[in-house]
Amino acid sequence: MEVKEKLKKYSDAEHCPVRNVISHFSSKWSILLLHILAEESPMRFGEISRVLEDISPKVLTSTLKNLESVGLVCRKVYAEVPPRVEYSLTPSGRTLIPALAPLVQWSIDNFASIVGNRGQSGKRS
Amino acid sequence: MEVKEKLKKYSDAEHCPVRNVISHFSSKWSILLLHILAEESPMRFGEISRVLEDISPKVLTSTLKNLESVGLVCRKVYAEVPPRVEYSLTPSGRTLIPALAPLVQWSIDNFASIVGNRGQSGKRS
DNA sequence: CAGCATCCCGTAAGATACTG
DNA sequence: CAGTATCTTACGGGATGCTG
Numbered sequence: 001m002e003v004k005e006k007l008k009k010y011s012d013a014e015h016c017p018v019r020n021v022i023s024h025f026s027s028k029w030s031i032l033l034l035h036i037l038a039e040e041s042p043m044r045f046g047e048i049s050r051v052l053e054d055i056s057p058k059v060l061t062s063t064l065k066n067l068e069s070v071g072l073v074c075r076k077v078y079a080e081v082p083p084r085v086e087y088s089l090t091p092s093g094r095t096l097i098p099a100l101a102p103l104v105q106w107s108i109d110n111f112a113s114i115v116g117n118r119g120q121s122g123k124r125s
Numbered sequence: 126m127e128v129k130e131k132l133k134k135y136s137d138a139e140h141c142p143v144r145n146v147i148s149h150f151s152s153k154w155s156i157l158l159l160h161i162l163a164e165e166s167p168m169r170f171g172e173i174s175r176v177l178e179d180i181s182p183k184v185l186t187s188t189l190k191n192l193e194s195v196g197l198v199c200r201k202v203y204a205e206v207p208p209r210v211e212y213s214l215t216p217s218g219r220t221l222i223p224a225l226a227p228l229v230q231w232s233i234d235n236f237a238s239i240v241g242n243r244g245q246s247g248k249r250s
Numbered sequence: 251c252a253g254c255a256t257c258c259c260g261t262a263a264g265a266t267a268c269t270g
Numbered sequence: 271c272a273g274t275a276t277c278t279t280a281c282g283g284g285a286t287g288c289t290g
Binding site: 019 | 141142144145146147153156157196217221223224225227228230232233235236
């Protein structure tokens, strides 16, 4: 198939798998969150909050909900007092991690050159 | 290193390679654009516009600039009348494509289940 | 042709306070 | 503890019109 045809087709977000999928975990914390859960599951809400110390509960909630809605994360509620909720990766979520690995590696390898002299030298806001 | 330490470190966007890198091409058209240029380089501004027919010049410009600023795309201006500008992937940009491939594949494989019955059946706006 | 300038909108994301 | 509610800001993205 012609490149142009293919891309014309994928210009429509609804028909582009990559965009459709990426859009779901390209939010600020999604990938980080996935990797946290990949290495340590299950985790409780508060635990995650403590690790991602800069995330607000609201954002964490929405990020988790988003990931849950696309079946990457599993949310398990325990009817206890005090309440306990545990998050973990779904099988589907687990398969995403290795698919992401090369990209992560690339990012690490190219981080320096991408950021240029930022982050490399003493630059810290 | 402890997972938590690692993630605490990466919570700061500036120290997280993945987020830092991904943030640059997680915009709506970036990946599509990269793949277009991966298959057909160089391309002129107008050519790209025609392929990505839904993109506005402004957004295309900013997307290209963004990709250029991180060294993924190369912009070549020809001092002619009428002006001609050609865009192509940099070597760095080319290495990104294969790193993205597994993710793309994963997206394709999991597209259906992610979107659920949307896009599968007749759903079209 | 290849943009830039400008205005507008929707949504991600942050801060803060409150609750089952 | 695990969120929700509300407000506010920042930015991506789109539309339109203009220019070197």
